[in-house]
């Protein structure tokens with residue numbers, strides 16, 4: 001390898017000076033004024049930098065790799081049609097933006113320039129930035145509830161479609177694992193005044209109702225109760241409520257929750273379990289089932305918290321929900337802390353489950 005630069009090549013500093021010699025670079029305050037007067041701020045930073053440093057309100061985001069194609073008025077993929085538009089290219093510190101702005105001038109955008117010091121200078125000057133990227137899991141709980149309200153009518157059919165796709169052999173294994181979880185519930189044999197949280201369309205309510213003197217179903221979606229086959233049974237009571245807010249002075253002989261705890265964000269888990277523990281008399285039963293971390297995973301929200309997922313309805317609407325996968329040991333400990341003597345177990349592929357008693 002030779003350290004001598006090939007003839008005719010230019011170092012990056014030289015490229016930068018050449019680019020800047022063509023630009024009338026602007027300060028953050030000037031960029032903001034240009035924006036107010038109809039100019040376009042173009043943020044070329046990658047997603048992770050926008051997340052770390054914040055986004056400039058009103059700026060058009062065009063990552064560097066797509067810039068020329070989006071900004072050339074001759075391109076099929078153009079976002080602008082004018083050559084005379086004042087354009088201020090912005091990066092993190094104001095270096096790659098200079099090279100990028102010179103490229104835009106080569107395309108004919110004669111008023112293209114860049115922001116001196118980039119977003120870091122913009123922030124230093126006290127100009128506003130917005131948070132970008134995925135929300136905190138606790139912020140999507142309303143959206144999660146709405147998703148299930150909208151999904152209730154198709155919830156069972158959706159599950160059936162997934163099973164159809166499994167093929168007979170996989171379906172047989174899945175059924176064997178369902179049977180293992182149901183057998184654990186049989187062994188626990190919860191009786192008396194039972195409470196089921198996030199009961200949905202009743203996959204587990206139908207196993208609980210015949211054992212209960214009274215079964216109380218709490219779900220955030222009235223539509224879910226409407227599709228729950230045991231909701232109208234004489235020993236069943238339904239409550240529509242937000243489980244992050246709902247509370248009661250009643251004490252139950254047992255509590256159950258299927259495919260719910262993974263929708264509780266980490267930051268709220270201990271508080272939620274402590275509340276559940278208050279609803280159960282000492283010696284009362286707990287039944288828990290949820291997705292196995294291996295098979296429940298789907299692509300998390302882009303670039304973000306692994307405990308957030310995007311879910312899409314048949315009509316194309318998309319929602320962000322919480323889906324937190326926890327190791328059996330971690331969850332057992334959380335349940336112990338709340339006052340339940342349980343051991344979280346897993347079937348080979350599909351489920352995580354636990355049965356146990358309220359201590360104290």
Ligand SMILES: C[S@@+](CC[C@H](N)C(=O)[O-])C[C@H]1O[C@@H](n2cnc3c(N)ncnc32)[C@H](O)[C@@H]1O
Pocket residue numbers: 141144145148149197198199200201202203204218219220221224241242243244257258259260263
């Ligand atoms: C994955 S489903 C589980 C349903 C059922 N337990 C099962 O195993 O099929 C999650 C349930 O949580 C309910 N839910 C979502 N957000 C809620 C909230 N904030 N409060 C109460 N229920 C909520 C939904 O309506 C839905 O019925």
